[in-house]
Every structure is written in structure tokens, then in C-alpha cells.
Amino acid sequence: MIRVGENGPDYIDTANRLAGAFADVGIRADVERVSTRVFADDVWIGGNFDIAIGAPAPIHSISGYLLNIHHSQGAWNTSRASDPELDRLIEAQAAEYHPGKRSEMLKEIQERIIAAKYRMILATRNTHWAYWNTVEGWEPYITRGDTDFLTRMWKSSG
Numbered sequence: 668m669i670r671v672g673e674n675g676p677d678y679i680d681t682a683n684r685l686a687g688a689f690a691d692v693g694i695r696a697d698v699e700r701v702s703t704r705v706f707a708d709d710v711w712i713g714g715n716f717d718i719a720i721g722a723p724a725p726i727h728s729i730s731g732y733l734l735n736i737h738h739s740q741g742a743w744n745t746s747r748a749s750d751p752e753l754d755r756l757i758e759a760q761a762a763e764y765h766p767g768k769r770s771e772m773l774k775e776i777q778e779r780i781i782a783a784k785y786r787m788i789l790a791t792r793n794t795h796w797a798y799w800n801t802v803e804g805w806e807p808y809i810t811r812g813d814t815d816f817l818t819r820m821w822k823s824s825g
Contacts, residue, residue, distance in 0.1 A: 668699055668716070668717045669685060669696050669697065669698045669699065669716075669717070669718045669719075670699050670706070670709075670710055670716045670717075670718070670719050670720070671698060671699070671700055672702075672705075672707075672719075672720070672721030672722060673700055673701065673702055673703055673706075674703060674706075674721055678720050678721055682698045682700075682720045685718070696718070703721075703722075706721045711745065714745030714747065719745075724736065729760075730757075730760070730761040733757045733760070733761070733776065734757060734761065737753060737757060738754050738758075739751075739753075739754050750779065753776065753779050753780070756772055757776060760772040760776065766804075801823050801824070802821075802823075803821050804820035806820075
């Protein structure tokens with residue numbers, strides 16, 4: 668069962684295309700459209716889905732995302748993932764203030780999440796950026812509007 672939140676036609680189309688792709692290889696996957704309220708309560712919080720397609724949870728920072736969704740004790744860890752090393756890395760990156768060290772931790776976290784296939788985002792809104800070779804410190808880590816990376820960039824003399 669693919670549960671899809673009523674967040675607009677893009678989500679519904681994605682669910683139907685995915686169900687079609689499954690059907691092409693002989694797997695039946697019904698699409699159930701649910702209200703945003705049901706999606707929030709029963710999918711985000713309840714974890715009642717085989718596959719869920721909908722708007723992301725309302726989390727506004729990288730640490731908030733990792734602690735709530737990927738940490739084994741996270742409020743929205745609907746995948747029921749439990750990886751003590753991932754938990755340790757998530758907690759450590761949240762307390763790390765050195766950008767280089769935190770960047771390496773975040774890369775390792777990302778690799779563990781992808782390798783374990785806990786959760787993935789198939790598509791997202793595109794954000795277009797442009798910058799010149801004189802911009803330094805450009806490391807945009809963005810989750811739902813987190814823009815603190817802007818405070819760590821500067822323009823060099825070139």
C-alpha cells in the first residue's frame with residue numbers, strides 16, 4: 668500500500684507513477700489518498716505505511732531532522748530504525764561547532780542512512796543557487812529553510 672497525502676498533484680502523480688512501476692514488474696501496490704491530517708497523524712507519527720509519499724515533516728534544521736527522524740529515539744522515526752552508531756553520530760554532530768568536523772560527520776551520517784535504506788527522498792523542490800569563484804565557505808546544508816550556513820561564507824578578494 669502506497670499512502671499519499673493530499674498535498675497537491677505532484678505527490679499524487681508520484682504515487683501513481685510508482686505504483687505503475689511496481690505493476691510493470693508484477694507487484695501490486697494500491698494507492699491510498701489520505702487527508703493531510705490523516706497523513707500527519709497516521710503516517711508521520713503512527714508509522715502506518717508500506718510506502719509513504721507526502722510533504723516532509725515540519726522540521727527546520729538539520730539536527731532537528733536527524734534527531735527526530737533518523738535517531739532511534741526520534742519522535743518521527745517511523746522506519747523503526749535502530750543503529751547505535753548512527754545515534755552516536757547524530758548526537759555528536761548536533762554538539763559539534765567546528766564546520767569541517769561537522770561536515771565530515773554529516774557525510775558519514777548520510778552514507779549510513781543511504782546504505783541502510785531507512786528513508787529516502789525521491790524528489791524535492793528545486794532551489795537554484797548561483798555563486799562566483801570569489802565566494803568562500805560555501806557549504807549549504809539546507810533542511811526546510813535552515814540558513815545558518817550563510818553566516819559562514821564570505822567573499823574573497825579573488
